[in-house]
Amino acid sequence: MNSQHMKWFPLGLLVMLSFANCGYSQTQKKKQQDMENNDKKNPVYSTTDTSRVEIKDEEWQKVLTPEQFYIARQKGTERPWSSKFEKFDEIGTYRCAACGNALFRSDTKFESGCGWPSFYEPISKTSIIYTPDNTHGMNRTEVQCGRCKAHLGHVFDDGPKPTGLRYCINGVILDFEKKKK
Numbered sequence: 001m002n003s004q005h006m007k008w009f010p011l012g013l014l015v016m017l018s019f020a021n022c023g024y025s026q027t028q029k030k031k032q033q034d035m036e037n038n039d040k041k042n043p044v045y046s047t048t049d050t051s052r053v054e055i056k057d058e059e060w061q062k063v064l065t066p067e068q069f070y071i072a073r074q075k076g077t078e079r080p081w082s083s084k085f086e087k088f089d090e091i092g093t094y095r096c097a098a099c100g101n102a103l104f105r106s107d108t109k110f111e112s113g114c115g116w117p118s119f120y121e122p123i124s125k126t127s128i129i130y131t132p133d134n135t136h137g138m139n140r141t142e143v144q145c146g147r148c149k150a151h152l153g154h155v156f157d158d159g160p161k162p163t164g165l166r167y168c169i170n171g172v173i174l175d176f177e178k179k180k181k
């Protein structure tokens with residue numbers, strides 16, 4: 001490559017990269033809109049089927065939004081105070097957004113001030129799986145969906161009565177079902 005080419009090469013590459021980036025983010029955006037418009041695309045989502053869901057991450061990636069996949073399957077954490085459910089007091093049931101499993105009732109939700117939707121008690125003993133989590137130099141207990149093992153968040157023992165527990169949950173992986181009148 002002579003010096004003339006060297007001079008032009010980086011500019012060409014930059015232009016190519018910006019086009020590639022643009023295309024990628026639009027595809028991602030479209031994918032997310034499709035997901036939001038049509039939850040039925042997720043074949044495992046059910047509010048009645050309680051059988052365990054065991055599908056591969058590649059399959060999850062097709063049916064979850066990128067944010068949901070990051071939280072549920074890669075144990076990610078959403079930014080504090082970013083969830084619409086953090087300040088939300090409608091009456092109904094919170095379900096796992098990945099599989100539809102009933103997790104929490106709105107009357108067990110409380111204002112914890114920690115930046116994530118917080119509850120003091122799950123709907124049933126089987127709605128949650130508890131796993132010790134010693135990552136990030138902390139001893140915490142991870143909570144996962146009892147049906148599909150989606151990562152939901154953590155549980156701490158500084159919650160209000162009657163349980164004294166604080167289930168600190170990522171809103172991205174919650175689906176709210178309003179109580180029918």
Ligand SMILES: [Zn+2]
Binds near residue numbers: 145
């Ligand atoms: Zn689930």
